[in-house]
Amino acid sequence: MSELREQIENVIQSEDVALFMKGTPQFVMCGNSSRALDALRAAGAPVTAVDVLPDPRIRQELSAVSSWPTIPQVFVRGELIGGADIVEELAQNGELERTLEEKLGPDYRGAAPERVVTVT
Numbered sequence: 427m428s429e430l431r432e433q434i435e436n437v438i439q440s441e442d443v444a445l446f447m448k449g450t451p452q453f454v455m456c457g458n459s460s461r462a463l464d465a466l467r468a469a470g471a472p473v474t475a476v477d478v479l480p481d482p483r484i485r486q487e488l489s490a491v492s493s494w495p496t497i498p499q500v501f502v503r504g505e506l507i508g509g510a511d512i513v514e515e516l517a518q519n520g521e522l523e524r525t526l527e528e529k530l531g532p533d534y535r536g537a538a539p540e541r542v543v544t545v546t
Contacts, residue, residue, distance in 0.1 A: 433444040434546040444501040458510035465517035470535030
């Protein structure tokens with residue numbers, strides 16, 4: 427297994443909520459990434475973001491790991507939730523908050539600050 431794939435899998439498995447996005451939460455570079463981030467923020471999710479733009483191999487390895495072709499990709503406790511459309515839909519019908527509470531516990535809101543990690 428490549429070191430890059432190992433790093434991606436480590437983020438997916440070790441972070442409560444991993445958002446693989448174009449850009450960072452402070453400098454979003456894609457409308458779909460922004461929509462997913464906004465939905466997660468509104469739900470109070472403890473987001474750990476990974477910018478996929480610095481190296482095209484990140485997207486390739488991520489898609490190989492998740493079998494999901496597009497960015498953004500949202501994972502909660504190692505499980506792929508989906509991209510922007512799915513996360514927005516889950517947020518609108520209340521399922522996103524239920525999923526977060528179920529997987530992270532009732533005190534997940536504000537449990538960790540939003541942060542960015544790098545994979546290379």
